[in-house]
Amino acid sequence: MSETNDPRIQSEQPEQLESSRTMLDVSGLTKIYPDGTLAVDDIDFAVDAGDFCVIIGPSGCGKSTTLHSLVGNLDVTAGTVSLDGVEITDQPTHDRDIGLVFQDFQLFPHLSVTENIEYGLKQLGVDDQERRRRTERLLEMMQLEGLADRDPEELSAGQKQRVALARSLVLEPKLLLLDEPLGDMDYKLQKRMERELLRVHREFDTTFVYVTHDQTQAMRLADQIIVMNDGQVEQSGSVAEIYNSPNTAFVSAFVGDSNTVTGTLDQEHPDGSVTIATELGSFKALPDNLHSSVSELLGSEMSFSVRPQHMTLSDEYANTLECRVKDVIWNPGSSTQVLLEVRAENAEKEISLKSWELADVPEGDVQVSWKPEHTILLERTSVVGGVDLQKDILGS
Amino acid sequence: MSAQPAISISSLSKKFADELVLDRIDLSVTDGEFCVVIGPSGCGKSTLLKCIAGIADPDTGEIHLRGRNTESVPSRDRDVGLVFQEFEETLFPHKTVAENIGFGLRQQSDAPPEEQIEDRIDEMLDLLAISHTKSSYPDELSGGQQQRVELARHLVRDCDITLFDDPLADLDYKLQKRMEIEMRRLHNELESTFLYVTHNQDQALKLADRLIVMNDGVIEQVGTPEEVYTNPANAFVGRFVGDSNLLVGDVVRTTDSEIVVETPVGELAVSDTGERPAEGSEGAVLVRPEDIVIGDGAAHCRNNVGVVLEGKTYTGEVTEYSVSVPGYDNDLQVVKPGRPDDVDNSNETEIGFDASAAQFFEEMSVTGDMKVSDLLKAEQ
Numbered sequence: 001m002s003e004t005n006d007p008r009i010q011s012e013q014p015e016q017l018e019s020s021r022t023m024l025d026v027s028g029l030t031k032i033y034p035d036g037t038l039a040v041d042d043i044d045f046a047v048d049a050g051d052f053c054v055i056i057g058p059s060g061c062g063k064s065t066t067l068h069s070l071v072g073n074l075d076v077t078a079g080t081v082s083l084d085g086v087e088i089t090d091q092p093t094h095d096r097d098i099g100l101v102f103q104d105f106q107l108f109p110h111l112s113v114t115e116n117i118e119y120g121l122k123q124l125g126v127d128d129q130e131r132r133r134r135t136e137r138l139l140e141m142m143q144l145e146g147l148a149d150r151d152p153e154e155l156s157a158g159q160k161q162r163v164a165l166a167r168s169l170v171l172e173p174k175l176l177l178l179d180e181p182l183g184d185m186d187y188k189l190q191k192r193m194e195r196e197l198l199r200v201h202r203e204f205d206t207t208f209v210y211v212t213h214d215q216t217q218a219m220r221l222a223d224q225i226i227v228m229n230d231g232q233v234e235q236s237g238s239v240a241e242i243y244n245s246p247n248t249a250f251v252s253a254f255v256g257d258s259n260t261v262t263g264t265l266d267q268e269h270p271d272g273s274v275t276i277a278t279e280l281g282s283f284k285a286l287p288d289n290l291h292s293s294v295s296e297l298l299g300s301e302m303s304f305s306v307r308p309q310h311m312t313l314s315d316e317y318a319n320t321l322e323c324r325v326k327d328v329i330w331n332p333g334s335s336t337q338v339l340l341e342v343r344a345e346n347a348e349k350e351i352s353l354k355s356w357e358l359a360d361v362p363e364g365d366v367q368v369s370w371k372p373e374h375t376i377l378l379e380r381t382s383v384v385g386g387v388d389l390q391k392d393i394l395g396s
Numbered sequence: 397m398s399a400q401p402a403i404s405i406s407s408l409s410k411k412f413a414d415e416l417v418l419d420r421i422d423l424s425v426t427d428g429e430f431c432v433v434i435g436p437s438g439c440g441k442s443t444l445l446k447c448i449a450g451i452a453d454p455d456t457g458e459i460h461l462r463g464r465n466t467e468s469v470p471s472r473d474r475d476v477g478l479v480f481q482e483f484e485e486t487l488f489p490h491k492t493v494a495e496n497i498g499f500g501l502r503q504q505s506d507a508p509p510e511e512q513i514e515d516r517i518d519e520m521l522d523l524l525a526i527s528h529t530k531s532s533y534p535d536e537l538s539g540g541q542q543q544r545v546e547l548a549r550h551l552v553r554d555c556d557i558t559l560f561d562d563p564l565a566d567l568d569y570k571l572q573k574r575m576e577i578e579m580r581r582l583h584n585e586l587e588s589t590f591l592y593v594t595h596n597q598d599q600a601l602k603l604a605d606r607l608i609v610m611n612d613g614v615i616e617q618v619g620t621p622e623e624v625y626t627n628p629a630n631a632f633v634g635r636f637v638g639d640s641n642l643l644v645g646d647v648v649r650t651t652d653s654e655i656v657v658e659t660p661v662g663e664l665a666v667s668d669t670g671e672r673p674a675e676g677s678e679g680a681v682l683v684r685p686e687d688i689v690i691g692d693g694a695a696h697c698r699n700n701v702g703v704v705l706e707g708k709t710y711t712g713e714v715t716e717y718s719v720s721v722p723g724y725d726n727d728l729q730v731v732k733p734g735r736p737d738d739v740d741n742s743n744e745t746e747i748g749f750d751a752s753a754a755q756f757f758e759e760m761s762v763t764g765d766m767k768v769s770d771l772l773k774a775e776q
Contacts, residue, residue, distance in 0.1 A: 058568070143725075186437060186595045191639065192775065195718065198707055199727070215569055219711040240735065243712040256712040257573070309713055309733070327580060329602050332625030333638040333686055335713065335733070337602075339577060354713070356733045 022085075023049040023207040024070070024175055029079035031065050039065040041231035042079070047224060049084075052201050052208045054218040057228035058254070066228070067177055067211045072096050084174050099168030099176040103183045105160045107152040107167070114139070114148045117166045124171070138166040141203060157185060161193055169204055178210040182217065194220055215255050219243070227251050230384045245289050249303050250382040253393045258305040259351040260378075260394055265302045268294045273372055276304055279347035283319045285375035292379060303378040303389060308354040309335060310374035313361070317369040323351065328361045336361070340368060400463045402427040402557055402589035403448060408457030410443055417443045418454070419613035425606075427462075430583045430590045432600040435610035436636070436774075441593045444610070445559050448591065449478045462556060477550045477558035487534040487545060494530045497521070497548045504553075520548040523585060524578070540571050544578070551586065560592040564599065576602055597637055601625065609633050616762050631757040631771055634682045641688075641728045643681045644768045647673050647756075655756050657681050660724040661701050666756040679758040680768050685731040687753035690717055690745060697748030703728065705743050708736050719747060 024047040031040040040062040047053040055063045068074045070081060072093040080089045088096050107116050117138055121131045139145050142162040152160060161181065168176055181197075182190045194217060201208055212218055218225055225242045227234040227250075234254075235247035246252035253260060263278030268287075274294055275282050285304060287294050323340035330336050335354040338361055342349040353368060381389045403425035410418040417440045425431050433441045446452035448459055450471030459466045466474060487496050497517050501507060508516075521527040524544040529537055537545065550558065564572045564579075576599055583590050594600050600607055601621040609616045609624060609632075616636075617629040628634035635642060645659035650672050654665045657679070664681050673679060689697055690705075703719035706727055717730040730747060760766040 187597055188436070188636070188775075195727070195729075198709070198718065202707055213568060216711070220709050220716065239710050239712065243710075254570070307712070327577065327584075329577075329580070330622065332601055332622050333684055 020048040022046045023051075023083065024053075024209065025080075025082040026066075026070075027080050027082075029066065029069060029081065030077045031062075031069060031074070032077045038231055040069070040076075043228075043231075043233045045226055045233055045236050047207060047209060049207055050205050051223040052198075052210065052221055053224040053226065054210045054212060054222035055226045055228060056212055056215055056218045056254075057234075059213060060230075061228040062231040063211050063213075063228050064179070067179055067209070070175070070177055070209065071098060071100055097174040099171060099173035101161075101164050101168055101176065101178045101181050103180045105164035105181070107160060107163055109152050112149050112151060113144055113155070113163050116152065116163055117170050120167065120171045134170050138170045142166045142200070157189055158193060158196070161196065165197075165200055169200070169206065173206065175207045175209060178208060180212050181210075183212070183214075190217070197221065219255070225255070227254060229254075229382060230387075232383050234383050243307075244376070246305070246376065246378065248380045248382050249305070249378040249389050250384075250387065250393055252305040252376060252378055257308050257352060257354075258376075259308065259311070260303055260305040260389070261349070262301065262303045262389060265294070265297050265300060265377075268298065274377075276302060276375070276377070280321060280342055280344045280349060283375055284372035285377050286373050287377065288373075289377045290379050297379065303381070304375050305378060306351075306370055306374055306376065308337065308352040309356075311351065311353040311368050311370050313338070313353065313355070313358070313366055313368060315367045315369050317371045319372065319375060320367055320369040321351070322365065323368050324365055325361060325363055326350065340366070400427065401425055401460075402429070402462055403591065404460040404463075405448075406458050408444070408447060408454050408459065410440075410447060410452065410454050412443075416613050418447070421457070421613075421615060423608065423615065423618070425589060425591060428587055428589055430580075430592065430603060430605045431608060432592045432594060432604035432606075433608045433610060434594060434597050434600045434637070435616075437595060438612075439610040440613045441610050442561055445478075445561055445591065445593050448557075449476055449559055450474050451478075475555050475557070477553055477555035479547065479550045479558065479560045479563045487542060487549075489534055492531050492533060493526065493537070493545050494521070496534070496545055497552050500549060500553055516552050516554070517548075520552045523551075523582065524548050539567070540574065543567065543571070543575060547578075547582070551582065554586075555588065557589045557591065560590065562594045562596075563592075565594070565596070572599070579603060601637070607637070609636060611636070611761060612763055614762055628682070628755070628757075630759045630761055631680045631682060631768070632761040632766065634755065634757065635771065635775070639685050639729060639731070641683045641685065642772070643683075644772070645679065645681060647675050647677050647679065649675060654751055657756060661721040661728075664699050664754060665751040666754040667751045669755075671758075673756065673758050677758055678768060679756055680760070680771070681754050681756055683749055683754045685716070685729040688728070688730045688747050688749045690719070690730045690732070690747050691737060694746040694748030698751045699754070700746055700748045701728075703745060703747050705745055710736050719745075 026045050029040055029043050032038050057063050069076050072091060080087055114135060118131050118135045139148055144162055147159060182193050219239055222239055225239060226236045229250055235242055235251045242255050252258050261278050261280060263276045265274060266277045267275040273284050274287050275284055322343040324343055326341050327339040335356045336358045338353040340351050342351060381387050401424040405421055405423040408418055408421040435441050443452060447454045461474060494517050497520055498513050501513050521530055526541055526544050529541055534542055564575050604621050607621050607624045608618050611632055617624055617633045625638050634640055643659040643661060645657040647655055648658045649656050653668055655668050657664050659681060666681055694700055701721055703721055706720050707718040709716045715732050715736040718727045720727050760768060760771050
């Protein structure tokens, strides 16, 4: 196969797709702090115009450093940042066409809602009439009309978020950066504000880049997710890609719940499926998620993961496990989770199964099965070298 | 199980300055139960916990712990364990895990013999699956291990009753999920009474044998998670526990089996399950997102509403749809397991739900003076 015919290489050239335009392009970005810490290690990623991109990763993964490099308030060690086709790597922050919303919103406490929103326009010297027109439009779109003269301290958290968003969006930035804006809120409020953010994003058609450590929030908000780990990008893709075709074991474990098992790839079948041998038995999988060819990988160590909702309490499917029920967590309004201990002779393993359709769960021994297509093969543990699956990813 | 409740509270009130934080609370917690108290911030849940622990004094009312009136019993003699949220950095850095866990026991005036202390430390290490860290120092442990040591430190005292104040709130998502499962297992194995306060309703539903929903100093409802979720006592509870769509409206007529309510999205039929409201009375209709059908199949439901699909979010396990109804300001939420169907964005489609999937509330809250508009305003 010639290189140009590889569909994966083609899909990495966004200019070939008519409908999307690259708004943000980060290339070779590296940041070494004065103390020698390598916070961001030669990363590349692109965000399409109008997309809601969420950068996630554990603390210390480099996501905040990446964000600050986009804002322009720290000097990058190497690499370039381009916005809408123009390189801005060395541009001062105030010349970048980028808005920023912080966790605590940082509204001016002594200015009214209206004054907060029009502040940036004043700084830019936008004339009175235009300023008023744009401010009023924002007040209306953010449903803040009745609160125009209030001071920030008189606002609820939800209203403050709307003012903070309005204050940034009134400047019509090409890119809006959000630094864990919902970090400190309680559960109910967070969910409401997420919906609000999605609504605002839809209505303004602006490109959002949002940084959080909360993977469930990322899944609810993102068109595109960038998973970072130890200064590098583990994967960048849609929620469906990240969730269903994780690039590494790290991504599979970090995003969503999963059951991960390690074994050896030991057989290729005529129908294209493969068998992976583990301490818990042999399981069938499809090779869809592999980067290398099956023949190259036969005999090598490999992990796989199965999402809890793809496990069933039945013997219907090709892959089966004898298990013992340890706990059942009924979740009104959501799926029921069953914790199971695998009954294997020489191995200890707990797995988790989720279903929306369980009427009751038998006690004691049960059989669990799943389809080969739901066995996600994980060729690599992480893009970062020296990462141990058990100790660094699955361990406590 | 003894017939005597582990915790029995009657008419407990507490004021801070002029504000009534707890308003004549009555509550009974069965021996061995895992009780979770939830409510919005400021509802009084943490104060309730502190009164039981004896670190806050109630103004009026009584607290009995295993039948004993606690009025003149100081905190340290109540045989109550208390685990706070401020987990981090409370371990002694220069003591090993085992020494950290045993510290409280050894400090007790009635400390058990050293041999017994050692046994109990080993037991806790085993229970929390951290035996291999026994001789390690705190800075050698992962966040999750530190958390378990901290838990062990409290649980080793083997109190009849342990109180928890949102102990998992500061943990990252993955660790939180693991510790939730651990908490359930611990409770099963220790067979002691847990009273657990959290603002995370998701966690509450998973952990609780019984859920206590508080609001503004009073208890709105007590019940199993299932009861509270499927049969909320009032609109506040329905709204606070789980996700929901709330539509304000007036009753236009009632039939043998249905209440018909005029709402901004049209007339909605709700199964009549008890008290029949008068025609013209105002109230709120509540429907859970997962009880709504979108697209195909919606036409077969008792209630149908034409909608515009505003957005859909696939989160791996489920897809959340946001739909708008022409002429109505608030989007409605629909949840379906699995990946999204081929309903295009901005497409006009239909949603539907049966009368039995909806509930009608005339009463917003047990506080009595809450109106529909107050409920919505509190959510702004």
